[in-house]
Amino acid sequence: MVWRSGHQLQGGRYTIIRPLGSGRFALTYLAEKQDGTKCVIKTLNNKIINQRDKRKIEQLQFNFLEEGRALAACKHPHIVKAQKPFQETTRNDWGKQISQVCIPMEYIEGKTLNELSLPLSEEDALKYIEQIARALIIVHKNKLLHRDIKLSNIMIRDKTDEAILIDFGLAKEFDEDLTELNPTVSDGFSPPELYYSKAERGSYTDVYSLSASLYVLLTATIPPKATERHLHPLIFPQTIKHKISDRVKEGIIKGMEIERNRRPQTMEKWLEEVLNKKIQRKEPVLDPDLKLGRIQVRVEIISIIVSIVGILVTLNMIPIVSFRFPNILEALPTPEQKIDKNINN
Numbered sequence: 001m002v003w004r005s006g007h008q009l010q011g012g013r014y015t016i017i018r019p020l021g022s023g024r025f026a027l028t029y030l031a032e033k034q035d036g037t038k039c040v041i042k043t044l045n046n047k048i049i050n051q052r053d054k055r056k057i058e059q060l061q062f063n064f065l066e067e068g069r070a071l072a073a074c075k076h077p078h079i080v081k082a083q084k085p086f087q088e089t090t091r092n093d094w095g096k097q098i099s100q101v102c103i104p105m106e107y108i109e110g111k112t113l114n115e116l117s118l119p120l121s122e123e124d125a126l127k128y129i130e131q132i133a134r135a136l137i138i139v140h141k142n143k144l145l146h147r148d149i150k151l152s153n154i155m156i157r158d159k160t161d162e163a164i165l166i167d168f169g170l171a172k173e174f175d176e177d178l179t180e181l182n183p184t185v186s187d188g189f190s191p192p193e194l195y196y197s198k199a200e201r202g203s204y205t206d207v208y209s210l211s212a213s214l215y216v217l218l219t220a221t222i223p224p225k226a227t228e229r230h231l232h233p234l235i236f237p238q239t240i241k242h243k244i245s246d247r248v249k250e251g252i253i254k255g256m257e258i259e260r261n262r263r264p265q266t267m268e269k270w271l272e273e274v275l276n277k278k279i280q281r282k283e284p285v286l287d288p289d290l291k292l293g294r295i296q297v298r299v300e301i302i303s304i305i306v307s308i309v310g311i312l313v314t315l316n317m318i319p320i321v322s323f324r325f326p327n328i329l330e331a332l333p334t335p336e337q338k339i340d341k342n343i344n345n
């Protein structure tokens with residue numbers, strides 16, 4: 001059941017304005033919060049829920065809830081802001097009461113990359129792609145994949161040059177079994193492994209899609225479908241547009257390798273090849289209070305061990321072994337020993 005305009009969630013905390021879109025897995029709504037600001041509410045598509053039994057529905061809701069929590073933890077200026085998900089009691093298409101998981105997200109005003117006038121200059125294209133690549137590094141560190149990177153899922157915020165990665169409806173944990181939830185593919189942007197439900201996936205999956213997005217920004221041409229590239233080879237980007245540097249050309253070609261093992265395996269590695277500069281990886285800074293706490297724990301452990309040993313010694317369960325360091329003066333000959341030695345010689 002699709003929520004209509006005026007429908008309230010969380011006791012009036014959110015009011016639905018209108019549906020924004022419907023995908024295979026999720027529905028998105030434009031909503032208004034109590035303070036008057038707009039946001040996006042994302043839920044599971046009722047069609048998926050209606051086609052499954054109670055146990056599978058509960059598993060889907062749980063996975064969606066966990067995914068929402070993980071996405072809320074992906075804090076980055078170029079990732080759409082997601083808030084902590086909540087559960088809303090609603091009814092399905094047959095009027096049966098169910099608990100629906102909702103993920104509130106930031107509403108971004110602006111244009112998607114596919115609404116820009118293409119092709120872009122290499123400088124402008126790299127400006128946007130680098131922002132999204134750095135955002136994906138955070139996504140991958142949270143053990144998530146986006147799986148549907150394309151120009152329509154990257155927005156440019158109004159009156160800025162900020163690219164924002166949106167629509168995480170297909171994001172799933174790396175090791176999740178997708179036998180039933182076969183992901184929707186985007187021809188030209190999706191790598192071969194997304195066309196097969198049991199194929200292995202990793203950071204290199206998003207590397208392919210982001211490389212294809214860069215290809216389109218520079219050439220205004222959609223690459224051939226990944227599963228048909230043996231019939232329709234990829235046309236080198238500089239063949240379509242001559243003003244592309246060799247470095248960027250090689251980055252695109254490597255990132256769009258059909259065999260996943262031949263692509264850069266991480267987003268950092270791909271970005272380094274495209275930008276020709278080392279990506280700084282900041283080491284996490286340990287909280288001073290946490291450091292102090294660890295020291296205190298170690299001291300307490302040592303004190304406990306000493307106390308236990310003392311008790312065991314008192315109960316004669318551990319024999320006391322005396323040990324005396326050798327006296328270096330005892331090892332030296334006395335004056336009398338020196339005289340006797342001289343006489344004998």
